[in-house]
Amino acid sequence: MTAVDFEAFVDRLAATSGEAILPFFRSSIGVEDKGAGAMFDPVTAADRAGEAAMRRLIMETFPSHGIVGEEYGSEHPDAEFVWVLDPIDGTRAFITGLLAWGTLIGLLRGGNPAFGLMHQPFTRERFSGDGGSARYQGPNGNRRLRTRHCPDIAHAVLSATSPAIFDMDEIPAFQRVEARAKHTRYGGDCYAYCMLAAGHIDLVIEAGLQPYDIVALIPIIEGAGGVVTTWDGQPATKGGRIIAAGDKRVHAEAMELLNHSA
Structure with missing residues (x-):
């Protein structure tokens, strides 16, 4: 698979998860508490739908790859390529209608992070990187991401x-x-x-x-x-x-x- 094909597949993952999640955003969605302790740890049908959609696409396209996800656990986590998924990072924001949430799609190769994407389907923003460069794609155009200098x-x-x-x-x-x-x-x-x-x-x-x-x-x-x-x-x-x-x-x-x- 070429770099262009790989990026196209990650884009498909982001689009697929977004289609599964967005119908639930700012709706009267039910919320469960999966926390074992005192701290509220919410999960929704949107979390589960988003991860399930991504897992299906990965397993259909790369059956030898592993998957680690927040909602459905691990499959073949010792594989050379392992996808690490969080369908909604920021579920507390999601259930209150706020925008500080996104879908996290990471890829490990040999246990090391090889690629990462944060997708916010409601604002149509994507932040991606491969460790050597990073970029932003959004309604106002695309640009390279750079941290800023800060002395202390x-x-x-x-x-x-x-x-x-x-x-x-x-x-x-x-x-x-x-x-x-x-x-x-x-x-x-x-x-x-x-x-x-x-x-x-x-x-x-x-x-x-x-x-x-x-x-x-x-x-x-x-x-x-x-x-x-x-x-x-x-x-x-x-x-x-x-x-x-x-x-x-x-x-x-x-x-x-x-x-x-x-």
């Missing part, structure tokens, strides 16, 4: 989906960074990472992420010139505590603050 956290815009994503022992670490930042914005989900790649946000810090929350975003951030790792500097592919920065200087300073209380 004092000049940085910081984002996290919610303060509630941090465990009690993680809150002081995040607050050390937040106290230094120029401005903090909550509620972005996958959009925050894409805005970092686009040069509008400088730093995203989160915890408790699953692979399907981050794999698709890694090639976009890195392709735009950014850095994304765990809090201790390890690859972000498996999720967990994640830090993404548009400038490596901000990444290094934030890691120091996260890991040292002094």
Whole structure:
């Protein structure tokens, strides 16, 4: 398969999932809570329909490929090529009619992120990357994505989906960074990472992420010139505590603050 054919297939995945999801947006959709603890973890028929549509297309086209999805689990996760899917990243935004949600489509090759796409079908926006470059496609045209230069956290815009994503022992670490930042914005989900790649946000810090929350975003951030790792500097592919920065200087300073209380 050529690069052109591959991009065409990912576009088909995005279009297929969008067709399955959009009829549910801003409708009287039922919501279930799949959370095992105190934190609300919503899932809808739109989540399930979007992932089911993508899985069918992948299995029909690439039966030897593996799939890891939020709603329907893993199939052949040890395959050379593994698709990592989150049909609606930002379900809380989705069920409240807000726009900070998107479909995440990531591809691992040999366990390493090879390609990622974030698709927001309602706004008709796509953010994609292969680790070497990244681009935006939307109603106002197409352009290359580039992170912006930021000398230190004092000049940085910081984002996290919610303060509630941090465990009690993680809150002081995040607050050390937040106290230094120029401005903090909550509620972005996958959009925050894409805005970092686009040069509008400088730093995203989160915890408790699953692979399907981050794999698709890694090639976009890195392709735009950014850095994304765990809090201790390890690859972000498996999720967990994640830090993404548009400038490596901000990444290094934030890691120091996260890991040292002094």
